[in-house]
Amino acid sequence: xxxxxxxxxxxxxxxxxxxxxxxxxxxxxxxxxxxxxxxxxxxxxxxxxxxxxxxxxxxxxxxxxxxxxxxxxxxxxxxxxxxxxxxxxxxxxxxxxxxxxxxxxxxxxxxxxxxxxxxxxxxxxxxxxxxxxxxxxxxxxxxxxxxxxxxxxxxxxxxxxxxxxxxxxxxxxxxxxxxxxxxxxxxxxxxxxxxxxxxxxxxxxxxxxxxxxxx
Numbered sequence: 029x030x031x032x033x034x035x036x037x038x039x040x041x042x043x044x045x046x047x048x049x050x051x052x053x054x055x056x057x058x059x060x061x062x063x064x065x066x067x068x069x070x071x072x073x074x075x076x077x078x079x080x081x082x083x084x085x086x087x088x089x090x091x092x093x094x095x096x097x098x099x100x101x102x103x104x105x106x107x108x109x110x111x112x113x114x115x116x117x118x119x120x121x122x123x124x125x126x127x128x129x130x131x132x133x134x135x136x137x138x139x140x141x142x143x144x145x146x147x148x149x150x151x152x153x154x155x156x157x158x159x160x161x162x163x164x165x166x167x168x169x170x171x172x173x174x175x176x177x178x179x180x181x182x183x184x185x186x187x188x189x190x191x192x193x194x195x196x197x198x199x200x201x202x203x204x205x206x207x208x209x210x211x212x213x214x215x216x217x218x219x220x221x222x223x224x225x226x227x228x229x230x231x232x233x234x235x236x237x238x239x240x241x242x243x
Contacts (some may be wrong), residue, residue, distance in 0.1 A: 113166050148202075182237065
């Protein structure tokens with residue numbers, strides 16, 4: 029019971045952190061466009077899933093299946109958002125077209141090796157690692173090509189936040205599957221560390237939303 033309460037507390041804190049980019053965007057009172065609009069849609073979707081998951085957990089209802097609903101839409105929205113910040117058209121198209129084979133691979137792995145009643149060991153980590161690579165590429169290539177103050181660029185903060193989110197999230201499923209039946213106390217500690225990284229990721233994204241939109 030105590031462990032369930034701790035996980036619920038982590039989920040509530042996570043929801044608050046997830047909401048910060050949307051609050052910052054709303055305070056600007058201007059309609060987001062391009063990458064910022066797709067990023068906002070991605071954040072709003074994650075927030076909605078997190079709220080539903082917290083509601084189910086508070087009533088003792090199994091909610092691990094939500095991650096299997098979350099993943100394909102989440103990576104699709106993130107990759108589409110990142111595609112807007114690619115300076116070369118070939119990379120922009122690669123990011124967008126790559127969504128299709130990524131989701132096909134995710135579907136095959138889900139049907140072949142996963143169970144929606146347990147933590148994902150293959151499909152979710154694979155999808156998050158691919159999206160991590162896309163976010164890291166955006167951060168690195170943009171930083172190398174940019175001439176000016178990087179700290180004033182929305183793509184810099186947002187892609188850095190995505191690197192943290194997808195990087196930490198890629199390990200969470202396999203580690204949780206390993207520890208859930210063997211060391212539940214260690215699993216609680218892992219979720220605590222992940223919650224800190226998760227919160228920092230969305231604070232970085234909120235910082236990006238506060239910057240002037242990139243052309």
